Amino acid sequence: MDPSTWFYAISLIKILVVFGVLMTTLAYLQWVERKVIAHIQVRPGPYFVGPHGLLQPLADVIKLITKEDLLPPYVNKPLYLAAPFIAVSMALLSISVIPFGPEIDVFGYHTYMQLTDLNIGVLFVLAASSVGVYGVALAGWSSNNKYALLGALRSSAQMISYELPLSLTIAAPLLISNTLSLRKLVETQGGNPAHAGTLWNWNLFHGWQWIGFLVFLISAFAETNRIPFDLAEAENELVAGFHTEYSSMKFASFFMAEYANMITVSAMAVLLFLGGWVAPWPAEYGSGLVPVAVFALAGLIAVYHGLHPARRRDRFSLPAAGLVFLFIAAAFLAPFTQSWLLPLFWFCAKTGAILFAFIWVRGTLPRFRYDQLMGFAWKYLFPVAIVNLLATGLGVALFG
Amino acid sequence: MPNSYTDVYFPVLVQALIAMATAAGLLAVSFLLGKRVRNRVKDMPYESGIVPTGDARHRFSVKFYLVAMLFIVFDMEAIFLYPWVVVYRELNSEMKMFPFVEMAVFVFLILAGFFYIWKKGALDWATSDVAERKR
Numbered sequence: 001m002d003p004s005t006w007f008y009a010i011s012l013i014k015i016l017v018v019f020g021v022l023m024t025t026l027a028y029l030q031w032v033e034r035k036v037i038a039h040i041q042v043r044p045g046p047y048f049v050g051p052h053g054l055l056q057p058l059a060d061v062i063k064l065i066t067k068e069d070l071l072p073p074y075v076n077k078p079l080y081l082a083a084p085f086i087a088v089s090m091a092l093l094s095i096s097v098i099p100f101g102p103e104i105d106v107f108g109y110h111t112y113m114q115l116t117d118l119n120i121g122v123l124f125v126l127a128a129s130s131v132g133v134y135g136v137a138l139a140g141w142s143s144n145n146k147y148a149l150l151g152a153l154r155s156s157a158q159m160i161s162y163e164l165p166l167s168l169t170i171a172a173p174l175l176i177s178n179t180l181s182l183r184k185l186v187e188t189q190g191g192n193p194a195h196a197g198t199l200w201n202w203n204l205f206h207g208w209q210w211i212g213f214l215v216f217l218i219s220a221f222a223e224t225n226r227i228p229f230d231l232a233e234a235e236n237e238l239v240a241g242f243h244t245e246y247s248s249m250k251f252a253s254f255f256m257a258e259y260a261n262m263i264t265v266s267a268m269a270v271l272l273f274l275g276g277w278v279a280p281w282p283a284e285y286g287s288g289l290v291p292v293a294v295f296a297l298a299g300l301i302a303v304y305h306g307l308h309p310a311r312r313r314d315r316f317s318l319p320a321a322g323l324v325f326l327f328i329a330a331a332f333l334a335p336f337t338q339s340w341l342l343p344l345f346w347f348c349a350k351t352g353a354i355l356f357a358f359i360w361v362r363g364t365l366p367r368f369r370y371d372q373l374m375g376f377a378w379k380y381l382f383p384v385a386i387v388n389l390l391a392t393g394l395g396v397a398l399f400g
Numbered sequence: 401m402p403n404s405y406t407d408v409y410f411p412v413l414v415q416a417l418i419a420m421a422t423a424a425g426l427l428a429v430s431f432l433l434g435k436r437v438r439n440r441v442k443d444m445p446y447e448s449g450i451v452p453t454g455d456a457r458h459r460f461s462v463k464f465y466l467v468a469m470l471f472i473v474f475d476m477e478a479i480f481l482y483p484w485v486v487v488y489r490e491l492n493s494e495m496k497m498f499p500f501v502e503m504a505v506f507v508f509l510i511l512a513g514f515f516y517i518w519k520k521g522a523l524d525w526a527t528s529d530v531a532e533r534k535r
Contacts, residue, residue, distance in 0.1 A: 004407070011411050019418055069434040073443050074455065085423045092419035096412045116411040123482070124412075145445040149456045157464050160471040167478045175485040244446055249430030253423065371525035374467070378523040382474070382514070389481065390507055397492050397500045 051317030084253035087135025151241025186276030277343035299325030
């Protein structure tokens, strides 16, 4: 086969793999969220569908698609149907520019661990997330329901307000790295093997950039309508906000979009500030052994608890899970996996840590009042973000 | 390796198609599989069990329009900063400090406008406690 046929074939395979992984992650993120919040509140969480509720997402999907699909007579039908469509398709689109790892060789073919490397990758992600606002705004307006309209208005005002500090803080790491391509962004943070990476090359530790990181995270929480900024669906005043009139899978579409946006924004935080797939310290000092240690420990703990089961049902499920973990640990030791599995591990670990922070905050903080929410975006985050950008510019001009 | 412009955007196109197919599929599958029982009460807008009066096509607070306008003004400025950010190091190596000073002037002008609308009270969502006490 000639090179261009190879290119299209490899691209299609990559897209299918990434899409499959993304959809699985979306389903299980919900499970992880319910489990983590349950444990924060000292209760077991989903427990009965499969071992430790692991099949709960599947059960939820089956339940949702067999629910009644209401199309109320008073709604604006085209927009009512377009809203969840826009929300989901825009949320799933951003993944196409997110890089997961360095360049690798697959059967002698040289390729990126990324669907495509746009030279305007950052702008692409911002644009897709901006169009996603239409999903929320149209859903609320077309529903012709007072609660939905109020929820949508609040939510769109909130999302556009927080988009300002978000885009201004994104500009600061771009200024340090001097590129809009997400791949080059990581390479300037030490992903390039030429200058072996350590923690201190990350944009987070460049000057006072952690302030920018905090502003980014806060704005990201607001952009994805997560607690403490989930004013759009404040149950005690607005029933369910903009998706009050939606049922069955249309209702679930908005949640899917929210979780997909969470994943995208966490990946963006990792790429912009936390060095992407770069290990925190060079492999010569044993950073390659961290995943082995983590998975081996998890496997041993699971096997131990399986041999001393607290409940009868744990007797088979825990050792099985433990063996899977031990197998993964062994996979990290194999020489041919080093070049791609280790970067993938670090990328997923960092993204996972930020996703965990999303869930942790949901289990910890109460909701904002609306005037405080808007005031916070305009009077605190916006000035801080713009001063941060100028200070970064000054720092780069003076110290390089 | 992609070697042309079309190649670079090919995965984006495929991903867009897959994303749209997924979104449409989700809408279609529940339409096909869900059962349908209609009655008069189910066809009313949900307002916590109270019979709704009128529809939701009302006027809403002008503050939402204000936020939208301010967003457009300041987001435009953020977009102006992006090209500057990408070529910053390059410009800096040619002209010492000039790109920084240039943009500092621009940001200063924007911030002047920002503090003006702040003092005018455009950023206060509700009447603030301070203003209330002064009255």
